[in-house]
Amino acid sequence: EAQVTQNPRYLITVTGKKLTVTCSQNMNHEYMSWYRQDPGLGLRQIYYSMNVEVTDKGDVPEGYKVSRKEKRNFPLILESPSPNQTSLYFCASSLLGTGVLETQYFGPGTRLLVL
Amino acid sequence: DAKTTQPTSMDCAEGRAANLPCNHSTISGNEYVYWYRQIHSQGPQYIIHGLKNNETNEMASLIITEDRKSSTLILPHATLRDTAVYYCIVRVVGTGKLIFGQGTTLQVKP
Numbered sequence: 473e474a475q476v477t478q479n480p481r482y483l484i485t486v487t488g489k490k491l492t493v494t495c496s497q498n499m500n501h502e503y504m505s506w507y508r509q510d511p512g513l514g515l516r517q518i519y520y521s522m523n524v525e526v527t528d529k530g531d532v533p534e535g536y537k538v539s540r541k542e543k544r545n546f547p548l549i550l551e552s553p554s555p556n557q558t559s560l561y562f563c564a565s566s567l568l569g570t571g572v573l574e575t576q577y578f579g580p581g582t583r584l585l586v587l
Numbered sequence: 588d589a590k591t592t593q594p595t596s597m598d599c600a601e602g603r604a605a606n607l608p609c610n611h612s613t614i615s616g617n618e619y620v621y622w623y624r625q626i627h628s629q630g631p632q633y634i635i636h637g638l639k640n641n642e643t644n645e646m647a648s649l650i651i652t653e654d655r656k657s658s659t660l661i662l663p664h665a666t667l668r669d670t671a672v673y674y675c676i677v678r679v680v681g682t683g684k685l686i687f688g689q690g691t692t693l694q695v696k697p
Contacts, residue, residue, distance in 0.1 A: 476630075505683065509628075513689075514672075514674065514687055514688070514690045515625075515631065515674060515687045515690075517684065517685050517687070520683040520684065520685075521683070528682065528683065530684055530685070531684075531686070560628060564631075575633040576623070576631075576633060578630025580630055581628060581629070581630060
């Protein structure tokens with residue numbers, strides 16, 4: 473089954489404790505992206521990757537890191553989480569067509585609470 | 588970067604057409620417009636996308652104005668299951684950066 477998986481689905485942590493949220497897709501998609509969703513602010517893009525070893529900043533990259541060492545995986549790293557990073561996080565992937573970003577498939581989301 | 592503006596909320600009667608507008612007045616000539624929707628806190632779901640011409644698929648129609656400064660998503664016969672937040676999105680040309688609108692909460696009422 474074609475899917476995007478995220479782990480963990482729920483996470484409670486404390487300020488400053490490094491954490492990683494994993495994202496994996498099994499569709500051989502070139503493009504992967506991370507978003508955060510906060511009440512009243514909608515979805516905002518954190519980082520994206522157009523292919524292996526190619527990553528770039530979205531709208532709200534501060535406080536986050538990503539890596540794309542393999543095509544299927546795109547982990548989101550919070551080196552020193554802070555309470556303002558409490559949010560619902562989504563990973564997504566898609567094919568890259570000529571001039572168009574094809575349909576994005578989203579993961580189920582990860583709820584993060586930073587105390 | 589391109590910016591998208593959407594109304595915060597809209598109501599629609601069940602069985603009627605729902606017309607959701609989006610303003611993207613700063614869009615570039617080769618930037619696509621995408622529409623996704625999100626039900627509760629699930630991952631967003633793709634609906635449709637377009638560049639210049641109107642588009643239709645099994646879910647919806649997308650009408651893009653000739654000057655491309657705005658578009659309208661049309662759900663022809665809204666059902667209660669179409670109650671969701673609808674996002675209008677523009678891709679920054681030449682990049683993978685996506686600009687999301689704030690989203691329109693569509694409430695379909697019986």
